[in-house]
Amino acid sequence: MKPFEVYPLYDIEPVKAQGARLWDKQGREYLDLYGGHAVISVGHAHPHYTARIAEQLQKIAFYSNAVQNSLQEELAEKLGRLSGYESYSLFLCSSGAEANENALKLASFRNGRKKIVAFNGSFHGRTSAAVAATNDASICAPLNSQHEIIFLPLNDEAAAREQIDESVCAVIIEGIQGVGGIREPGPGFLQLLQTLCRQHGVMLILDEVQSGYGRSGDFFAHRRAGIRPDLITVAKGMGNGFPVAGVLIAPGFEAKHGLLGTTFGGNHLACAAAIAVLEIIEKENVLAQVGTTGEYLLGKLRALEGIQEIRGRGLMIGIVPGSDAAQLRKKLLQEHGIFTGFSADKKTIRLLPPLNITVAELDRFIHALESVLKPQVTATQH
Numbered sequence: 001m002k003p004f005e006v007y008p009l010y011d012i013e014p015v016k017a018q019g020a021r022l023w024d025k026q027g028r029e030y031l032d033l034y035g036g037h038a039v040i041s042v043g044h045a046h047p048h049y050t051a052r053i054a055e056q057l058q059k060i061a062f063y064s065n066a067v068q069n070s071l072q073e074e075l076a077e078k079l080g081r082l083s084g085y086e087s088y089s090l091f092l093c094s095s096g097a098e099a100n101e102n103a104l105k106l107a108s109f110r111n112g113r114k115k116i117v118a119f120n121g122s123f124h125g126r127t128s129a130a131v132a133a134t135n136d137a138s139i140c141a142p143l144n145s146q147h148e149i150i151f152l153p154l155n156d157e158a159a160a161r162e163q164i165d166e167s168v169c170a171v172i173i174e175g176i177q178g179v180g181g182i183r184e185p186g187p188g189f190l191q192l193l194q195t196l197c198r199q200h201g202v203m204l205i206l207d208e209v210q211s212g213y214g215r216s217g218d219f220f221a222h223r224r225a226g227i228r229p230d231l232i233t234v235a236k237g238m239g240n241g242f243p244v245a246g247v248l249i250a251p252g253f254e255a256k257h258g259l260l261g262t263t264f265g266g267n268h269l270a271c272a273a274a275i276a277v278l279e280i281i282e283k284e285n286v287l288a289q290v291g292t293t294g295e296y297l298l299g300k301l302r303a304l305e306g307i308q309e310i311r312g313r314g315l316m317i318g319i320v321p322g323s324d325a326a327q328l329r330k331k332l333l334q335e336h337g338i339f340t341g342f343s344a345d346k347k348t349i350r351l352l353p354p355l356n357i358t359v360a361e362l363d364r365f366i367h368a369l370e371s372v373l374k375p376q377v378t379a380t381q382h
Helices: 047-057 070-083 096-111 128-132 157-163 187-200 221-225 268-283 286-302 325-336 359-381
Strands: 014-018 021-024 029-032 089-093 115-119 149-152 168-174 203-207 231-234 245-249 307-313 316-321 349-351
Touching (some): 047 268, 070 245, 070 268, 096 168, 096 245, 157 187, 187 203, 286 307, 286 316, 286 359, 316 325, 325 349, 325 359
Antiparallel strands (some): 014 021, 021 029, 089 245, 231 245, 316 349
């Protein structure tokens, strides 16, 4: 038997990681500006994180949700306090797709409807309803296409007013679109969505799977709009590499035994990992650090020639070069040992580094980017 080949793989095998750096089998060092799809939030092998998991592993690693687990209560308390959503409830699961699937299900249970409004460029996961709400027909099987989904242009207020009415179950939107190319819904647009949803009994779901947990410089990217969504989904940076996810659920949703369920969600190791991440974010003042380093990086990028557009905030940044983005990304990896991400349209380079990356490490990237941009800039000038 061999792996089912659904991923295009680099000819690189990392065997060691620390902070924002990786080392392969040959000992070559790489700078990680992608964090394994924005998963590495507090750095590879953070000592507090690894110690927390090792300590828990010696006690109990797993048991089902049929028993008491006070770690779930500790996690919910810390997450509520740091995110500003103390009054919400928390349902724990294992992946971002699972979180979005359960959020959509909760919305439908709440108002008895099934039509979903999503947005062009969206990515919400690969499970049934989540992939149907993802704006990529190539990964949506006929089985998934039975869902009733309407895709609207991002930030199009007229379209939102026209389509959001009493027939809609939920509106699902990312705090900042990741796969879609680091595109952000404006504060006014999010405020309008909340107003329309409340007016028509529609549930507003904020997908903060990639943009949450401090990635934008705020705990959640949507907080700048001053809104309070009905449901917020989290994953990726929540566990710093350990599979853990959740749905933050506003007061007013009625919990019933059997309404939702999961085998692995909220297990002891997952909770230990997620608690460790929150402890590091709080004790090391990571959100303030993201604001500082993010502004530093954006300032350096704006000073470079050969960049057509820069999007995002904090340490969730998209770069649209004036030349072939795929070749640029390839050179950064092969010639300079720097991992970056890509958008679905292959035009935007995505930067999603560990949130505690250093200024010196960002300078290494800036110098590398400048060197790979220079030939293209020179060619354009001539």
